[in-house]
Amino acid sequence: MPRRSPTSPVVERLTGRRRLARRDRASGDGLEVVPVRHPGRWVVVAFLCVLVAMLVHTLFFSHVYTNGIRRPRFDWSTIDHFFGSSQVLQALVVTIELTVLAMAGGIVLGIIVAIMRLSPNPIVSNCAWVYIWFFRGTPVLVQLLFWFNINVIFPKVSLGIPFGPSLFSVDMQTAMTPFLAATVGLVLNEGAYMSEIVRAGIVSVDPGQIEAAQSLGMRRLAAMRLVVLPQAMRVILPPTGNETISMLKTTSIASVVSLFELTYTAENIAAANYKPIPLYITVSLWYLMITSIMMVGQYYLERHYARGSVRQLPPTPLQRLRRGLLIRPDGRGGFGRFPGVIGVEGAPVMLPEDDR
Amino acid sequence: MTPASVPPETTGGPSVGAPMVMAQGVRKSFGPLEVLQGIDLEVGRGQVMCIIGPSGSGKSTFLRCINHLEKIDGGRLVVDGEMVGYRQRGRRLHELKEREVARRRAEVGMVFQHFNLFPHLTALQNVTIGPINVKGESKEEAKSRALGLLERVGLADKAASYPRQMSGGQQQRVAIARALAMEPKLMLFDEPTSALDPELVGDVLEVMRSLAEDGMTMVVVTHEIGFAREVGDTLVFMDAGVVIESGPPRQVLAGPREERTKTFLSRLL
Numbered sequence: 005m006p007r008r009s010p011t012s013p014v015v016e017r018l019t020g021r022r023r024l025a026r027r028d029r030a031s032g033d034g035l036e037v038v039p040v041r042h043p044g045r046w047v048v049v050a051f052l053c054v055l056v057a058m059l060v061h062t063l064f065f066s067h068v069y070t071n072g073i074r075r076p077r078f079d080w081s082t083i084d085h086f087f088g089s090s091q092v093l094q095a096l097v098v099t100i101e102l103t104v105l106a107m108a109g110g111i112v113l114g115i116i117v118a119i120m121r122l123s124p125n126p127i128v129s130n131c132a133w134v135y136i137w138f139f140r141g142t143p144v145l146v147q148l149l150f151w152f153n154i155n156v157i158f159p160k161v162s163l164g165i166p167f168g169p170s171l172f173s174v175d176m177q178t179a180m181t182p183f184l185a186a187t188v189g190l191v192l193n194e195g196a197y198m199s200e201i202v203r204a205g206i207v208s209v210d211p212g213q214i215e216a217a218q219s220l221g222m223r224r225l226a227a228m229r230l231v232v233l234p235q236a237m238r239v240i241l242p243p244t245g246n247e248t249i250s251m252l253k254t255t256s257i258a259s260v261v262s263l264f265e266l267t268y269t270a271e272n273i274a275a276a277n278y279k280p281i282p283l284y285i286t287v288s289l290w291y292l293m294i295t296s297i298m299m300v301g302q303y304y305l306e307r308h309y310a311r312g313s314v315r316q317l318p319p320t321p322l323q324r325l326r327r328g329l330l331i332r333p334d335g336r337g338g339f340g341r342f343p344g345v346i347g348v349e350g351a352p353v354m355l356p357e358d359d360r
Numbered sequence: 361m362t363p364a365s366v367p368p369e370t371t372g373g374p375s376v377g378a379p380m381v382m383a384q385g386v387r388k389s390f391g392p393l394e395v396l397q398g399i400d401l402e403v404g405r406g407q408v409m410c411i412i413g414p415s416g417s418g419k420s421t422f423l424r425c426i427n428h429l430e431k432i433d434g435g436r437l438v439v440d441g442e443m444v445g446y447r448q449r450g451r452r453l454h455e456l457k458e459r460e461v462a463r464r465r466a467e468v469g470m471v472f473q474h475f476n477l478f479p480h481l482t483a484l485q486n487v488t489i490g491p492i493n494v495k496g497e498s499k500e501e502a503k504s505r506a507l508g509l510l511e512r513v514g515l516a517d518k519a520a521s522y523p524r525q526m527s528g529g530q531q532q533r534v535a536i537a538r539a540l541a542m543e544p545k546l547m548l549f550d551e552p553t554s555a556l557d558p559e560l561v562g563d564v565l566e567v568m569r570s571l572a573e574d575g576m577t578m579v580v581v582t583h584e585i586g587f588a589r590e591v592g593d594t595l596v597f598m599d600a601g602v603v604i605e606s607g608p609p610r611q612v613l614a615g616p617r618e619e620r621t622k623t624f625l626s627r628l629l
Contacts, residue, residue, distance in 0.1 A: 215429055215470075217478075220466065220539075
């Protein structure tokens, strides 16, 4: 029997033509299975290659003339200079701190408000409604400015007996720093949005779950904590990831209260060196990097909360990569089309348990 | 609404001779629809009562009332000497706080038609969640008891599986183990086999039968006539919110007195 010249499975993957390594893996009577060809993909790839080449050229090799002076279109040396500068790194830390605090506070507040909103107690539920109404209904920028200028209406905040003596007081002029104003403003705003996300998650859980928890003798809050919220997480997490990524960039509005986070710092430097574009690119790169890291975190969190909801978790990209590289001589392994199912379309081969 | 017709005697603690469940004129409405129109039933200690009837007859609602998952609108419902949802002080009925309701529910096990296992927890965790979080049992104790219970329902090897990795029959048996873990004095079954494939029904019924043999008081809403005949002490036929007839299963099944019972049984058998 004449055998085809052996092709590496890796090459087969790259060329999109997956040949059967052995004839006995084709249908029982020795017929060869020919997978669907995709010529359109090659056209698209060629087109994209041209676009990428143009982009690379514009970014790194093109020049502009200003007043007869030829200089690179993108000032990479300035970007390079500021990217790792201590000024920018300090601002990055402030941005991350603010994001983490605002989201942590927002999530905690959101869970509390969502549970309040669904409370059978009408007073509690209406309080939650008013809070959401107010903080979603006013711009976050205005809220930040409001907190920053709070000393105008409340120069002193004291804790004490209503209409009686005060036990302890704070001077708002000094206490309300830009960072505090930004944190308070963002937490209160985010709490309102998060509470609606959490509420959506809670109501998505089958009411039978609450009944089952109640029939075991759990009270409302215990059922929430142990049964409803863990299941609601699957619905809550994707929009929360969205909120977190959005928050990273929303922190830039803290520049209105002159907090030296990334954006305000970039503006400041640019005001001094008249190079706004390189500085905006610098901070954009940082925002992109942090966002990318967050997306990886979100992926694994979602995977964690998916346990029990699917029979078998799909492999992570890392596992898939590892499996993709570990192609064995018999043609098994390689990037499977389906998790856990490896083979040609129409002829899936289930790997034995130990291969998964 | 306050239940009507409060009897003069104050309900004291449980007494040995008193029935486990006593319903007198229990009424329940959903909006304009009165689904329970005065139910009078008694379940003795260690007895198994099976309730049959067409869908919409109110049998599941009655079962849920026993566990206070539904609040009754009238009549009296007493479980183990304590009125469901109320405490009587003299001539007044005080509605119970959530804490009290929860405490009483913990003493009554419930098994649902659609299992309602907690999908984010393994079979073992499903069984231990009640004892650990409601009864305050230690994790080790709860776990060893849970493993015993899973073994009892024939699923010792499934302790680490999640509900979606199990068949319906296995899930329902875990649900029974979960309810038993609370060491209930009464078990309620709401059509426990109706959502199962026919070949999986047997295992679940077998577990229920062994529970009955161990003397557990059970109220079972079911369509399994064979189970009702062999395991039940009483068979109740309900239709349109009233008890049409009740009595020893063989008697009711062999010679139903009421026309509606006859029609229902002829369609079922």
